[in-house]
Amino acid sequence: GNSVTQMEGPVTLSEEAFLTINCTYTATGYPSLFWYVQYPGEGLQLLLKATKADDKGSNKGFEATYRKETTSFHLEKGSVQVSDSAVYFCALSTQGGSEKLVFGKGTKLTVNP
Amino acid sequence: DTGVSQNPRHKITKRGQNVTFRCDPISEHNRLYWYRQTLGQGPEFLTYFQNEAQLEKSRLLSDRFSAERPKGSFSTLEIQRTEQGDSAMYLCASSNWGSGRMNYEQYFGPGTRLTVT
Numbered sequence: 001g002n003s004v005t006q007m008e009g010p011v012t013l014s015e016e017a018f019l020t021i022n023c024t025y026t027a028t029g030y031p032s033l034f035w036y037v038q039y040p041g042e043g044l045q046l047l048l049k050a051t052k053a054d055d056k057g058s059n060k061g062f063e064a065t066y067r068k069e070t071t072s073f074h075l076e077k078g079s080v081q082v083s084d085s086a087v088y089f090c091a092l093s094t095q096g097g098s099e100k101l102v103f104g105k106g107t108k109l110t111v112n113p
Numbered sequence: 114d115t116g117v118s119q120n121p122r123h124k125i126t127k128r129g130q131n132v133t134f135r136c137d138p139i140s141e142h143n144r145l146y147w148y149r150q151t152l153g154q155g156p157e158f159l160t161y162f163q164n165e166a167q168l169e170k171s172r173l174l175s176d177r178f179s180a181e182r183p184k185g186s187f188s189t190l191e192i193q194r195t196e197q198g199d200s201a202m203y204l205c206a207s208s209n210w211g212s213g214r215m216n217y218e219q220y221f222g223p224g225t226r227l228t229v230t
Contacts, residue, residue, distance in 0.1 A: 004155075036221075043117075044156070044204065044221040089155050098169045099210070099217060100146065103155030 002027045006090045006104035013080055013111050021075040021107045023064075023090035031092040033057075033066055033073040034101070038087045047075075047088070080111045117222035119205050125228045126195055133191045134225045138207030145188050146219060147180060148204040149173065156204050162188060163210065195229045202226050 007022040025031065035047040035057070048057030053068035062077045073090060090104040118137045126132050138145050144163050148156035159178070160170045164185035174180075177195075182188040192199055203226075206219040 043223040044206075046218055046220075049218075091155070098158075098161050099144075099208075100158040100161060100169070101148075101156070101206075101219060102158070105153065105155050 002031065002092060002094065002102045004090050004092055004102055004104035006088075007107050008105075009087075009107040009109070011107060011109045013109070015082055015111055015113050016079045017111075019075070019077040019080045019084075019109070021088055021090075021109070023073045023075065023104060025071050025073065025090075025092050027071075027092055027094060029094050031094050033064070034091045034093070035062070035064055035073070035075050036089040036091060036103075038089065038106075040086070044089070080109070082111045082113050085109055085111050117205055117207055117220050119203075119222040119225050121225060122223060123226045123228075125230065128197060128229055129194055131191065131193045132195060132227065133189055134203055134227075136188045136190070136205030136207075136222060138187070138205070139209075139220055140186075142207035142209045142220075143185070144208045144210045144217070145182055146206040146208075147188070147190055148206065150202040150204055150224070151200075159190075192227075195227075197229045200227055200229045 003026045032051045034049045036044045037047045048059040050057040050066035056065045087106045089106045091101045093099045146161040147159040150156040162182040177193045180190045202224040204224045205222045208217040208219045210217045
């Protein structure tokens with residue numbers, strides 16, 4: 001079945017540090033890949049997505065590249081801010097049918113000033 | 114467009130009681146999904162509707178759970194005879210699915226947090 005494995009947290013960084021959160025997946029077919037973010041007290045928001053191999057999703061300074069050969073979709077940001085503190089979820093969905101999302105367990109990021 | 118709304122935001126109930134949650138999707142969205150999120154885990158799919166038809170149910174959805182979307186607009190999720198293991202955040206999401214298009218973004222509501230005592 002489909003599954004997502006992401007880096008265990010929590011992750012604590014200082015402001016302006018470089019961020020990487022690893023995500024790998026197992027899927028039948030060719031999934032679309034997503035990063036969702038959950039800020040404290042708020043609902044899940046889509047951060048970025050990629051729909052095919054070698055696509056790069058980007059938003060708010062975050063980037064992730066769909067790597068089919070390594071079945072990975074690692075999230076990166078060059079310089080984090082305190083406001084980036086949140087829980088980040090990697091997810092996939094397969095085209096056709098329900099297109100339900102399959103999520104990883106989430107990685108909590110805390111950025112200190 | 115006010116986004117996806119869910120009510121109530123919090124519910125505390127005693128074991129054995131029945132509870133019902135409501136989700137109002139974005140108005141033009143034809144698909145509606147329910148997920149459950151327990152502490153320290155990612156959301157897990159429960160069920161989804163396309164318009165008023167419930168098209169898939171997860172094995173997580175025991176026979177104590179029932180979901181409806183009677184007019185293809187809002188949806189309700191009912192849990193009968195609640196158990197402590199039902200304590201979780203219940204998330205609703207909606208999307209505007211269309212044949213021949215890809216990547217139907219799911220928009221999530223704030224969730225209903227259920228605590229069973």
